[in-house]
Structures are given as structure tokens and as C-alpha cells.
Amino acid sequence: MQRHQFNWEIRPKSAQGCVSSCLLFGLIFCALFWLTIKFYSIVFSLVMTRLGIAPRLGIPLIITVFFGCFINLPLYLVLQCQGRRYYKFLPVLISLTPGSYIRSYIGLNVSGGLIPIVLALYQFHRTQPLAILIVMTIVALISYFFVTVLPGIGIYLTFSGFWIVTLIAVLASMIFIAAFTEMGLVTSGVARLDVPVAFAGGVLGTTIGGDLLHLKDLHVNRVASVLSIGGAGLEDGIAKCGISALIIAEWLPVVGELFSFN
Template identity: 30%
Template sequence: MSRYLNAIITLVIFAIFLKLGSIDSVQAKLQIDQKELAVGMALATFGSLLGLQLFSFESPNRDDQPPIKLGINLGGAVVPLLFMLHFFNLQPPAAMDMIILTLLVTAVVYPMSRFDSKRGMIVYLFGAVVFAAVGALLLDPENYLVLAYSAAVLGTLIGGDLLHLPQIKKLAERRANTIIIGGGGVLDAIFLSGLLAMMTAETMQQMNFL
């Protein structure tokens, strides 16, 4: 039920951004059309069904267990990162700004994420979206969109997933012996955090919030 509620809330938020003109403004500034955005969202949605195995490793404390497989989710991690690289080619942010804001978002996301044995990682996007948007506007008022998107994606991936790998590893040892980066409850968070951060930053900029 909560997953359907989250989907409804997300649609309402995007409808608000559409009404405010933030989506059209972002598309114009980044020179992307609705078709490209739709294709990207479709890839993220359908790609969420695919997990690509990277390698496997032995659990040092459980010799009787099969190797743990480490993989990466196509829609939850690969597609958002490809979007980020595409945006980098258009308007690359300053490296130092990127590092500072990513670390800040990571520090915010990590304590706001919790691990659920049934649902996987649960990430609350509010902190990542707001801090990425505000931080991007303050650090780089000329190129805030790409900076906001990239910091939100990387901060959510690192703080909401990678730093919680020890917890996920314990579950993997008890269950399917598989760890998927960008899978489970983090899937929607990584992809949506970047888009929502961009839209939020653009809305703030249009309203002269900062």
C-alpha cells in the first residue's frame, strides 16, 4: 500500500512542477526534449527488473555458505549514472563543488535511511532533494541543475546504499546470497532524487528563493 501511495505522491509532485513550468524550464536549459526524458524514465522503470552480476566473493566467517554475489541494478543505479554522465557532457560542474555537495547529501541521506528485512533499504528523499537543490544554487548559481542532479544521485547511492552494505550483506548471508546495488527500496530513491532535486532547484531559482 505504501508503495502505491509513494507513486501517487510522486505523480502529484511532478504535476505541480509541470504546472509551475519547472519541467519545461529544465528541459530548455539542458536541451533535452520530452521524448528523451520519457525514454530515460522507461529505461529506469524496465531496467529495474534487471540486475547485472559484477563478481562474487567468499564470506570470511561462513565457510559452509556459497559465495555472495554482488550485482548492480540497471534501472536503479546504471541508468541514473548514465543520465549524470550525459548531463556532464552538456554542462560539467566544478569538481570541488561536486565533491562538497555529494559529501553533504551523503551525510544527510545516511542517517535518514533504514534497512528493512522485508522491503530492503528505505530512503527518505526529502533531505537529499532539498540539500542538493539548495546547495547547488549556493555553490554554482550558473550551473545548478547538473550539480543538483549529480549530488542527489551520488549522495543517495552512497548514503542510502553503499554505506549500508554491511547490513545488506548480513541479510544476503541468510537468504539468497545476493547483494544488488541500487536495487530493493533504493531503486526509486536514486532515480527520483536527481530529478526532484533539479526540479526543486529550478523552482527555487524561478521564485528567487535564494
């Protein structure tokens, strides 16, 4: 009798606790969702402004980025036919001879590779090309030593290496843009040239030093899967390094002024 009474009393409390937990979880989820939307909207508008992207391209760019993470454009094919392998570089049309098949290939992800690289190359037209080349070279040399190569699997930029590469891209862009400004070598009409230079140098530097220079270490001939440059989409080191460098370069002077004692 006492046992039955104990169970009867605890059920309403359990139901009440479940409802409270669900409400708390819902509030936390809504708050995080709102903060995420707010954060990404700020970042997106900042990227559009600093990289010189026309406002009318905003919606098409979002759609392309969303669906592009599922698309890998083939750059290098490893084909096999009757026990022999042959290769195609930058295949425009993939035509297979009878009895042959694609064993593996290296691709370029649209969201994580193609779009950041195209936007980075566009900055050569808008900003200071020499500054981008210098920052790109510095980032490429440093990122070369901070990646982890897993033969047959992929190339990964370490967590500490990611932040080192990003901060170096930011600082190098600020230093060289300031120097070129003093020498009168900057392009007029573009505000905060160091921001797009940091983005372009970060993207192109990690692409060259982190990925392209390490392709030989992947041993593509032994791979039976797809290897994709920028395959993680916006979470890949190429896009993430460029966007992070852009954000840090944008806000670092503001933070410096807040903590300045002058």
C-alpha cells in the same frame, strides 16, 4: 405488497446512482490521467534540457527506463557449492562449477540506479566538477544517517530524510555555483548550472551515503534473495532524490520571486 412496491421503486434509483458514480469515476480518472501525462511530459522535457540529453535519445530513454525497472545487473554474487560459499565481484560472465548455485546477489537496477548514475556522471563533463563533488559529499554524509537498514531485506530512505537530503542538495548547489560564478570557475554555455549540479549531487550522494556505505550492514551472506541498488525503479531514493532536486532547483528561484516583496 408494500414490500414489493418498495423494492420496485428503489431499483431504478440504484441503477441511476451506479451510472452517476461510474461517470464521476470516469471523469476523475480522465482528469488525473491527463494531469499525470501533462506533469510527466513537463518533467521529462525539463530533465532532457537541463541534463543535456540529445532530443533524438528521448524515445530510446523512455523505453529503456520503462523496461529497465525489471533488469538488475549483478555486481556481487554469493555462490554456494557443497556447503561452502564463494564470491564474485563484478562478474562479466557467470560460469558456475558443477553442483554450485547462486545463493544471492547484489544488483544494480537499470532504471533506478544505472541510468541516473550515468546521467549524473555525465554532468562532470558539462558543468562544474568541483561543485558536484562538494554537493555529493555533503549529501552522502547526511543521507548516511537518514536511511533505515533492514538486514537481509534492503535499505530505505525515510520520508523526512528524503526531503532533507533533497533540499540540502538544492541549497548546496545554488550556494556553491553562485560562489564559483563570482570566482569565475564556472563552465560557460550551460544555463542554470545549479540545476544539473543538484541532480548529480543528489544521485551520487544518496548512492554512496545511502546504499554503498551501508552494504556491510545488510549481511549479504545471510540473505537468500536478491538485493538491488535502485530496485524500486524511478520510485527509488536514488532516482527520486535526483529528479526532485532538479525540479526544486529549477523552480525555487521563480517561487522566491513570486513571494518577494522587493
